[in-house]
Amino acid sequence: MPVNSALVSADHATGASSECALAIVPVQIKVAKGSKTINTYAFLDPGSSATFCTENLMNQLNVRGRRTEILLRTMGQERPVKSYELTGLEVGSIDGSVYIDLPKVYTQPxxxxxxxxxxxxxxxxxxxxxxxxxxxxxxxxxxxxIGINVPKAMEPWQIVNSQRNGPYAVKTVLGWVVNGPLHSCSSTNETGLISVTANRISMENLKDLLIRQYNHDFPEKDYDEKREMSVEDKLFMSIATSSVELKNGHYHLPLPFRDKDATLPNNYEMAAQRMLNLAKRFKKDSAYANEYATFMEDVLRKGYAEKVPQEQLQMSNGHVWYIPHHGVYHKQKAKLRVVFDCSCSYKGESLNSKLLQGPDLTNPLLGVLLRFRHERIAIMADIEAMYYQVRVLHHHCDFLRFLWWPQGDVNQPLEIYRMNVHLFGAVSSPSIANFALKQTGTDNSERYSSQVIDTIKHSFYVDDCLRSVASVKEAIMLTKDLREACTLGGFTLNKWVSNSGEVLETIPQNYRAPLLKQLNLDCEKPPLERALGIQWNILKDVLTFRVTVKNQAPTRRTILSIVSSIYDPLGFLSPFVLKAKQILQRLCHGKYGWDEIIPMEVMKPWQRWLAEVDQLSRFEVDRCMKPENFGFIKTAELHHFCDASELGYGTVSYLKLTDSSKNVHVTFVLGKARVIPLKRMTVPRLELAAATLAVKVDRMLRKELHMELKDSTFWTDSTVVLKYIHNQTKRFHTYVANRIAVIHNLSQPHQWRYVCSGDNPADDASRGLQIESLLNSTRWLNGPHFLTKENSEWPKIPEDLNCLSSDDVEVKREITTNYLNLQNNATTRIIEHYSSWSKLLRAVAWWLRLKKLLMLRTQRDKALVMDSKWKVEQKGLTPENLDEAEKSIIRYDQQRFFDPELTLLRKGKHIKSDSSIHKLDPILDEGILMIGGRLSKAALP
Incomplete structure (x- = not known):
């Protein structure tokens, strides 16, 4: 059976030491809603993010979970082990007074x-x-x-602190536990073995990779239809719009609580315990401690937080919550950021659980990148500490308390502070910050040009601003006004970058990107910058790619990780990446585990592809869609090419620009290359899937390009697809009919044209390209040569597009039924007599009852007749009578029209291929023909 993988790491060295007491407590374990309980000991391990039980306990509970495979990391070594994943268990105190639901539990010997x-x-x-x-x-x-993923079991209700380096005790909902050394620190362990336990389970790494890959491959799904806000999103917007106010140069917004009267328990002790753990980290890592202290001092110095006044420390109205915090490093920047853990739970409640997340107000990344390529002069900037620029209403600040040491000195007593701003870590902060930024544009729409307001509303992706304009003068004016307008909303734009030295000269050095602050723009070469994750060579004004691959064991997981690390939202590299996706699909089809070394037949193509990854640094594409000195755009039109093969399917889209001097330029806009579904499909169906993708991509691009566009043109080398699209009379099977409906909804038949396979650039997206072929391909980046010519020189449209054969397998056959003079028996007369289904059922049910009675009487068994439930004297019909009547009608009717098929199936034979119901894979169930269909292939128990 297929095995699902989870990732677990567990560092453990066994030993006989009894030097330390661990948090072990007697408990009861049972199945939810069950009565049988098992008394055992539980180890409460806050260093584990997973919960485990023994296989013996699983057997005692008489439960059986889903088979899975976990990757155990033991002292840095990794090995996959089999496990069962159990759900629906509860843990309780030994006296059974309280029970806690357990999340997924993994078994180990x-x-x-x-x-x-x-x-x-x-x-x-x-x-x-x-x-x-x-x-x-x-x-x-x-x-x-029991791991930290069961916070209710870990919550300290009462603490007896350590004395003289002895153990400490914690009272939990499950009972008292004692932790710590049992002897003096000088005692030694005779065995030389120390017992260390640190378990980790993380399915998020794999899950995040899959989600990221899916979102990268299928962005058009967000444009399938207009999405209405949920009830909670509407409530969020109502709270924000009714409460927002601009004071002292910053927008003030409340914490958007689900319940306006929300309260939380006092979790000071939990937050203090987290600070003790942080202090231990500080003592071990002084550099980490110094960076952390610098960050926190900056937060206090800038007024983002304040010390709680003495007279307000003892509030007990349920409006106080202490937020633990920890430091994280940016993946590309060696800079620490303190994150406040608003999801941390205490007594089953957390701040985030009380807050509304709000709608996604972030501009689509794809749109921001596309518009960044519009014009010759590009600018880029970043909002400084975006979330912290939006203030919290004062009466909500005590929900944002936290603990900290004066000057970060862990030897001093903890002090109580509270945030005055919305936090990085609160579930509502992204929507709050984006709302405030867009409100800045709305409130200043009459003070600044439409270009400035459009930039504020549509050119930011979270805190990154990307914009392109036609001239240096326009860019200088935009940067000046944009900085001023954003400042009015409390947002400071810094880290400015531009491909124009003249534009950068007008920006003060301290507002430029760090690597550009001391740069002599007249003689020094500007560095590479990152534009929403894509590398931008400012000097050459090109987008580049560089992927660093670590030396890792070749498994499905590492291959997925490497493929996902190639960040290419516009699809320039999609034909090359398709080759790796095909390898992943082969492994998926072969049901290899996520951490299993790939087989040799896959190893060779993988190593060949991996060896080519370094060559991606040679790939460059112009950032700007227009060539230098290209005139005023007179017309712009999108051309979409689609194709499919037995290896994959995809699309590629181009923008054809014509200036006032009739110069024509064709530029790459977006590429998509996908593997075919695991369930094999015919090439015509795959071609149709590619055509459907093309019209969805067109809708997406027309929304995001923000350009005046002529009607789009769609190109395919499949005459079958063109015939399907132009068909007006034939009826298709469901798969084809549904996709044709989408195509007709988003395009018109006259927009579809034929291109021969040799000129179709989407052929690269359906088959994939080696890196050298991609680097040398002009067709992929520039489109076929005929696009630059007049329409009259385009490939000719086939003349027989309206001639779709009735023998096509996707066309529904029209069945002509001739009336047969069937025996006019009792059943036929009853069926023809009634026009109401319910009346027919009742009539047949009474008739069957009478028939049964007569059959019994012929057997001269009066006792059986008197006792039979079918006797005439019985009052009313039962549901069983009506059910049998319905089956009888169906059997009778099927016998009239499918007698040969029924005869063969009763003999255990297959029906003939020329039967009208052969494709339905019919089966017999209680003498009734049923559709077999896909259920026969489903993984059902």
Missing amino acids: KIPVSKENLLNILDLEKWPYLKEIELKRIDADIEIL
Whole structure:
């Protein structure tokens, strides 16, 4: 059976040490809504993000989970192991007074914790300050490890702090646990083995890769239809629009609570415990501590946060929440950012669970990039600390409290602070920040030009601004006015970049990108910059690609990781990337595990493709869609080419520009290359899928290009697809009919034209290209040569597009039925008599009852007749009577029209291929013909 993979890492060195007490507590385990309970010990492991139980416990509970495979990392080594994934379990205190739902639980042969780490009474007597602790003991093994993904089990209800380097005790919902050393620090372990447990399970890495790949491959899905806001999104917008106000140069917005009277429990102790953990990290990593302190001091200095006044410290109205925080590093920048953990749960509640997320107000990345390529002069900037520029209404600030040490000195007592701004980490902050930015454009629409307002509303992707304009003068004016307008909303634009030295000269050095601040623009070469993840060579004004591949074991997971790392939202490299996607599909079809070394027959093409990745640095494409000195655009039109093969299908789109001097230029806009579905399809159907993709891409581009466009033209080398599109009379099977409906909805038949395969650039998208072929291909980036010519010189349209043969497998056959003079028996007379289905059912049911009674009487068994439920004296019809009547009608009618098929199926034979129902894969069920269809191939139990 196919095995799904999860990724688990567990570092564990077994040993016989009893030097430390671990958080082990007696519990009850049971199946949700079940009555059978198992008494066992649970190890509460806050260092684990997964929950595990033993296979023995699974057997005792008499449950069986889904087979899966997890990747165990043990002291840096990795090995896949089989496991069961269990759901629907509950853990409770040993007295059964409280139960907690468990998330997915993964089985292992044993839990890597010894009962020697269980504190005994003698150990407890050594520490008098723990004498009030009540520890319960049972005769059982440690059968379950509960990770941090069960926060209710971890929440500290009461803490007895450590004294003289001894253990400390924590009361949880499951009972008291004791942690820490049991002897002095100088004692040694005779065995030399130390027991260390640190388990991790992370399905997010794989999940994120798959989601990222899907969103990259299928962006047109967001344009399929107009999406209405949800009820919660409408509530968010109502709160934002009714509450927003501009004060002291910044927009003020409330925390958008689901419930306006929301309250939260006091979680100070939990936040303080997190700070103790952070202090340990600081002591181990001084560089991390210094960067963290610098960030926090910057937050306080700029007024993003403030110390809570003494008289407000003891608030108890449920409007206080302490947010733990931690530091993360940017992937491309060696810079630490402090993230506030608004999802952290205490007693089952968190700040994020109380907040509305809000609608996605971020501009589509694809649109921002496309418009960035419009004109010759490009500018790029970044909003400084975007989220922190939007202030929180004062009465909500205490929901954003946090703990910190004065000057970051962990030797000083913790102090209480609160944020005055919306946080990086709150689920609502992205929508809040985007709302405030767009509000800046709305509120200043009469003070600034439409170009400035359009830039504010449509040229930002989160905090990054990308815009292109026609001239240096226009760019200088735009940068000046844009900076002023954004400042009015509290947003400061910095890290300015431009391909024009003249534009950069007008921007103060301290507002330029870091690498451009000290640059002598007259003689020094500008560096590479990143434009929404794409490398931009400012000097040459080209977009480039560079992929760094780490030396990793060749598995499905690593291949997916490498393929996903090629960031190419516009699809310039899609024919090359398709080759790797085909390798992934082969592995998927072969049902190889995510962490299984790929077989040799796949290894060779993978190594060949991998060897070519370094050559991607040679690939360059002009950032601007127009060549230098190209005149005023008179007309612009999109041309979409589509194609499919037995290897893949795809599209490529070009923009044909004509200036006032009748100069013509064709430029690449967007490419898509996809593998074919795992379930094999005919090439005509794949060609139709490619054509459907082309019209969806057209709708997407017409919305995002923000240009005046003539009618689009669609090109395919499939005359079958063209005949389907031009057909007016034939009826198609469902697959074809649905896609033709989409094509007709988004285009007109006259927009579709024929191109021979040799001139179709989408052929590259359907088959893939090696890197050298891609680098040397002019057809892929520039389109076929005839696009630059007059329409009269385009390939001729076939003359027989309206002549679609009735023998085409996708055309529904028209069945002519001749009336047969069937035997006019009782059933026929009853069926012909009634026009109402319900009345017919009842009549047939009564008739069947009478028939049954007469049959019984012929057997002269009066006792059976008197006792039979079919006797005439019985009052009313039962549901069973009506059900049998319905089946009887169906059997009778099927016998009239499908007698040969029924005869063959009753004999266990296959029906003939010329039967009208052969494609439906019919089966017999209770003597009734049923459609077999796809269910026979489904993975059903």
